[in-house]
Amino acid sequence: MDPSKEKKQILIVNPGQFGYQSGYFYYCKYLKEEYHITFICYDQGFPKVELEGVEIHYLPIIQGKWKRFMSWRREILKLWQTGKYEKVFMVYFKLCFLLGLSIKKGSKILDIRSGSLKKSPVANFLQNQQILFESFFFDRITILSEKLREKIGFRKEKCNLLPLGADIIPSNGNDFSTLKLLYVGTLNKRNIHETIEGFAKFYHEFHSKVKVTYDIFGYGSSEDEKCVIETIEKNQLQNIVCFHGRVNHDQLKPYFKKCNVGVSYVPLEKYYDYQPPTKTFEYVLSGMICIATSTYENRRLINSKNGFLCEDNSTSFYDALKMAYHSKHSFDTEEIVKSLESYEWSNIVKSNLKPVLELS
Structure with missing residues (x-):
């Protein structure tokens, strides 16, 4: 008998296109040897990422929110009703309880x-209550952090912690003679x-003493992107700061190897406090010094071995960058990685995700 026939079958449901949310890519990567995985998502028009051993179903994004949702629901249930899947692992999205039913x-x-x-605060409370209500139609909940569980109000006995993480990307060693920033x-x-x-x-204060660069990857509203571009131009940094736009996760690997200072920057607002930033893990597990805003979760992760905390303003960011410069020779790539190595994706899948999938 073909060994693959003996694998348990799992249906993973995520509206986000496969390969553009790193957690789900790595769940599949480290589960696929033991499970047959079907992944259903929307085709958002990005280049398609493939992963051998994972069957990916793409759905077009059709006009009209309700019509789109009903088509989405119908295709998911069509897969489920084949009867071959033992588990459905579904990322939260609005009205997901209609599938749970x-x-x-x-x-x-x-x-x-x-x-x-x-x-x-009112909208924040109401949206969290909606998430809580929709969770009643599912058997188990996986969640990023204990504080986030408490904030939304999930019962502890129904929840399993499934933290964010990263793969270890080999870096170029302990070369901090230049500072190459990455966001x-x-x-x-x-x-x-x-x-x-x-x-x-x-840069204007220290460029004669140390070579520095800053690569920025991401996308946002036209207003946010314009603000980034105009700030680069205003400070005459076009040859020093490069805004690349959006790329998939695999295309970032050369930059994770090349750069040595990671920027994990979210505003210091209560609603971000218990949201562990994925990139904090990715920077540290790539051996980078991490400059991170001082949220509750970043304070748990960042220490003297792997980086610096800052406030959410340009002056504090400058101060943290200056500290990185003055102490750059005290950092060791291997020690940086070791500081968060328990958050490597393979460990998280083995210790946190697989036990949930095995629950009856």
Whole structure:
């Protein structure tokens, strides 16, 4: 008998296109030897990422929110009703409870990647209550952090911790003689222009003493992207700071190898406090010094072995960059990686995700 026939079958449901949310890519990467995985997502028009051993179903994004959702629901249920899947692992999206209603008890796991990020306290509370309500229609919940579980109000006995992580990307060793900054992530409401302002101040003061560069990958609203570009131009940094736009995760590897200072920058707002930034893990596990804003979760992760914390303004970012410069020779790539090595994706899948999938 073909050994693949004996694998348990799992249906992973995520509206985000495969390969553009690193967590799900690595879940598949480290589960596929033991499970047959079907991944269903929208085709958002990005270049398609393939992973041998994973069957990917792409759905077109059709006009009309309700019509789109009903088509989405119909295609998911069509797959489920083949009867071959033992588990459905579904990232939270609005109205996902309507799928939870249609899938048999004991088979459905809801993955919570985020709480509400609304600025309004009332809107924030209401959205978190909606997430809580929709979770009632699933058997198990996986969630990024214990504090996020408490904030939304999930029962502890129904939840399993599934933290974010990263793969270890081999770096170029302990070469911190130049400072090569890297930011990867969304630009929406992140105020990345503040890091450029702080970088500009550092560059104009120290460029005669140390070579510095800054690569920025991501996308956002036209307003946010324009702000990044205009800040680069205003500070005359076109040859020093490069805004690349959006690329898939695999295309970033050369930059994770080349760069040695990672920027994990989110505003210091309560709704970000318990959201562990993926990039904090990715920078540190690539052996980079990490400059991170002082959220609750970043304070748990960043220490004297792997980086510096800053406030969410250009002056504080400049100060952190200056500290990185003055102490750059005290950092060791291997020690940086060791500081968070328990968060390597293979460890998280083995220790956190597989036990949930094996629950009856």
